[in-house]
Amino acid sequence: MANRSFVAVALLAVLFVGAAHASSRAPPPRKPSYSSLQDLVNKRKDLSIAKYIAEEMPDWFLKLYDNFSGTMAIPNDAAFEMYTEIWGGLEAFKDLPGRYLGYLMLYHTTFEMAAYSKDLKGTLAVDTALFGYKFTVAKTSHGVAVASPHTIARVIEADIKVGKGVAHIVDRVLIPFEPATAEFDFDPYASLGDVIKALGSVSLYGAMAASKDGQDILDSTDLVGTMALPTEEAFTAFVAEVKKTNVTGPALDYAVNMILGDHLNLARAYDSETIAGVKQAPVGWNVTAYGTPQGHYFDVEIRSDGLYLKGYTTGKVIFPDVPVGQGKFLIHLVDSVMITAQTAKALGLSATAGGR
Numbered sequence: 001m002a003n004r005s006f007v008a009v010a011l012l013a014v015l016f017v018g019a020a021h022a023s024s025r026a027p028p029p030r031k032p033s034y035s036s037l038q039d040l041v042n043k044r045k046d047l048s049i050a051k052y053i054a055e056e057m058p059d060w061f062l063k064l065y066d067n068f069s070g071t072m073a074i075p076n077d078a079a080f081e082m083y084t085e086i087w088g089g090l091e092a093f094k095d096l097p098g099r100y101l102g103y104l105m106l107y108h109t110t111f112e113m114a115a116y117s118k119d120l121k122g123t124l125a126v127d128t129a130l131f132g133y134k135f136t137v138a139k140t141s142h143g144v145a146v147a148s149p150h151t152i153a154r155v156i157e158a159d160i161k162v163g164k165g166v167a168h169i170v171d172r173v174l175i176p177f178e179p180a181t182a183e184f185d186f187d188p189y190a191s192l193g194d195v196i197k198a199l200g201s202v203s204l205y206g207a208m209a210a211s212k213d214g215q216d217i218l219d220s221t222d223l224v225g226t227m228a229l230p231t232e233e234a235f236t237a238f239v240a241e242v243k244k245t246n247v248t249g250p251a252l253d254y255a256v257n258m259i260l261g262d263h264l265n266l267a268r269a270y271d272s273e274t275i276a277g278v279k280q281a282p283v284g285w286n287v288t289a290y291g292t293p294q295g296h297y298f299d300v301e302i303r304s305d306g307l308y309l310k311g312y313t314t315g316k317v318i319f320p321d322v323p324v325g326q327g328k329f330l331i332h333l334v335d336s337v338m339i340t341a342q343t344a345k346a347l348g349l350s351a352t353a354g355g356r
């Protein structure tokens with residue numbers, strides 16, 4: 001444990017130093033810049049709810065944001081309107097205890113570094129100003145995404161210079177914990193299908209929805225397990241390759257089903273840290289075969305640039321640990337369609353086509 005903390009601190013130190021260098025470079029020209037967060041929310045009509053929240057905060061709290069040199073994700077009004085619905089509307093939201101709104105504001109903030117979008121490579125777990133709470137930021141094929149335990153937001157406008165810091169406008173409110181009341185059943189990404197769509201893998205969603213079994217999986221809210229989810233780009237490139245083989249009908253259905261199984265572990269929600277600690281990750285429809293000689297698996301490889309799953313094809317985890325619902329099911333976005341060596345053999349795929 002002590003070791004792990006040390007590594008985390010060392011890693012963060014490196015990131016911060018990197019960010020400090022990065023932010024000392026000149027910002028891109030001709031973008032409007034603002035002297036302070038107050039200046040930004042005052043001048044932008046689409047940030048009126050963020051402005052309201054800031055105005056509600058006590059002076060001592062707002063002092064934290066004086067001379068801002070960190071990074072803030074700011075939900076626009078459309079994002080807040082979606083969120084306030086679960087509280088019974090904007091007026092009810094405004095009546096929430098200031099403490100809750102303060103937590104929310106801190107959760108959207110890091111004071112440690114001014115992070116511009118060009119500095120982001122792969123995935124970054126961000127320690128927010130709300131102590132002990134993180135979110136994950138990643139570049140995906142659909143732009144920059146920010147995953148909090150209860151929402152996945154997209155950066156819809158990046159790199160707005162605010163004082164010495166930077167703000168990014170996002171399309172969802174980031175939610176660190178269950179909203180305090182049980183009356184509001186707040187689960188915007190309750191099903192596997194919701195998360196797959198939110199991560200932009202719409203073609204894979206469509207392919208799964210084509211069959212009754214697939215649709216059942218997409219709609220399920222009580223699955224336990226783990227999925228390696230190919231990006232939209234990876235999946236559409238794969239479909240184009242499959243079309244070239246001219247395989248259709250039951251043979252294709254069989255192959256698709258087997259390959260889909262290679263993306264799933266239906267025994268347990270494995271987070272990326274756990275996966276990184278094992279040699280092999282078992283996958284497939286047949287849970288009893290996990291770990292047996294008949295089982296399908298990927299070799300886990302930690303390379304200098306990230307976590308890889310190596311089989312017939314090899315995928316890099318580009319956005320880990322996205323929870324479905326309460327987190328009994330976890331999704332890891334990968335940059336390739338995943339096929340184990342065992343499936344490739346069963347389907348008679350040529351030995352040379354895959355791998356990396």
Ligand SMILES: *[C@@H]1O[C@H](CO)[C@@H](O)[C@H](O)[C@H]1NC(C)=O
Pocket residue numbers: 063066067
């Ligand atoms: C912000 O900067 C100004 C000018 O540099 C300084 O006078 C003021 O004390 C700073 N405020 C805080 C809270 O650090």
Ligand SMILES: *[C@@H]1O[C@H](CO)[C@@H](O)[C@H](O)[C@H]1NC(C)=O
Pocket residue numbers: 244245246
């Ligand atoms: C698939 O069909 C097309 C058109 O009929 C043909 O040109 C191509 O060679 C076929 N590909 C394979 C792998 O059989």
Ligand SMILES: *[C@@H]1O[C@H](CO)[C@@H](O)[C@H](O)[C@H]1NC(C)=O
Pocket residue numbers: 286287288289292294295
């Ligand atoms: C699942 O795997 C176990 C262990 O390898 C095997 O005995 C069983 O027949 C398999 N079930 C199916 C449905 O393939």
